[in-house]
Amino acid sequence: MKNYKFDYPTKKQIYKAIGDRDLLLYIFEPESDTNENKPVILFFNGGSFKKDPITPVQFQHQARFFSKHNYVAICVDYRNGSDAGFTPVQAICDVKSAVRWVREHSSEMRIDSNKIIVCGASAGGYIAVSSIMFDSIDDDENEKQTDHLPNTLVVFGAGMDGIDIMKRRYPELLQKANEYSPIHNVKKCLPQTLWLVGTKDDLFHQNIEFIKLMREKGNDITLETYEDMEHGFFNYGRHNNKTWLNTSVKIKDYLESRGY
Numbered sequence: 001m002k003n004y005k006f007d008y009p010t011k012k013q014i015y016k017a018i019g020d021r022d023l024l025l026y027i028f029e030p031e032s033d034t035n036e037n038k039p040v041i042l043f044f045n046g047g048s049f050k051k052d053p054i055t056p057v058q059f060q061h062q063a064r065f066f067s068k069h070n071y072v073a074i075c076v077d078y079r080n081g082s083d084a085g086f087t088p089v090q091a092i093c094d095v096k097s098a099v100r101w102v103r104e105h106s107s108e109m110r111i112d113s114n115k116i117i118v119c120g121a122s123a124g125g126y127i128a129v130s131s132i133m134f135d136s137i138d139d140d141e142n143e144k145q146t147d148h149l150p151n152t153l154v155v156f157g158a159g160m161d162g163i164d165i166m167k168r169r170y171p172e173l174l175q176k177a178n179e180y181s182p183i184h185n186v187k188k189c190l191p192q193t194l195w196l197v198g199t200k201d202d203l204f205h206q207n208i209e210f211i212k213l214m215r216e217k218g219n220d221i222t223l224e225t226y227e228d229m230e231h232g233f234f235n236y237g238r239h240n241n242k243t244w245l246n247t248s249v250k251i252k253d254y255l256e257s258r259g260y
Helices: 056-067 088-104 123-133 162-169 171-180 204-216 239-257
Strands: 011-018 021-028 038-044 072-076 111-121 152-156 192-198 221-226
Touching: 011 088, 021 056, 021 088, 038 056, 038 088, 038 123, 056 072, 056 111, 056 239, 072 088, 088 111, 088 123, 088 171, 111 123, 123 152, 123 162, 152 239, 162 171, 192 204, 192 239, 204 221, 221 239
Parallel strands: 038 072, 038 111, 111 152, 152 192, 192 221
Antiparallel strands: 011 021, 021 072
């Protein structure tokens, strides 16, 4: 089990075990203790394909922000570049497993199983989108009766060209890379989606093209662009935390406009 140090209290919950690797949910419970079923937002960090990956701690401040606004917020641990034999396919499977576990345990968690939000950044955004687009990628043999699709998706600048990702990082998967590439498999499949990206993000133009193509297929995607902002601009600690707060409020306002 990998241990990550958070600055705030979290409840740890194993949602999946692969051999001796336990995958955990780090749960930020709402500060107001009411009996009503609450929405839940699951955060999937970026930078996970590297050998020395970013950890789920990346989104702890966003998680705390939402827990203070009566959400159950979760930073999700999923397989990453530090795990032996890792490929992005494993991480895509883990997104599905995490959503299924939360939905299956919605009563005990006092959450609304129809208000599950998945939020991913960079690599976390790629696996979040891919978990929705690619039905064949799944390793939950006994759990497939539970819906793995979130009700809402939030993405921060993320690579949508799976061929490029595999070419750069996983050449052994290049032969099947088209099957793992959102931009090469455009279709109507996403839930209502908020997409946030900076104009100086290296992925900006690719994201704009993907959103255009997906909208043409009938997907409901709201785009928010941030002028002169770089990849990862939303992270706590950057830009005097102005962009962290602005994007957090933007997500909250979007969710409220959609009935959350």
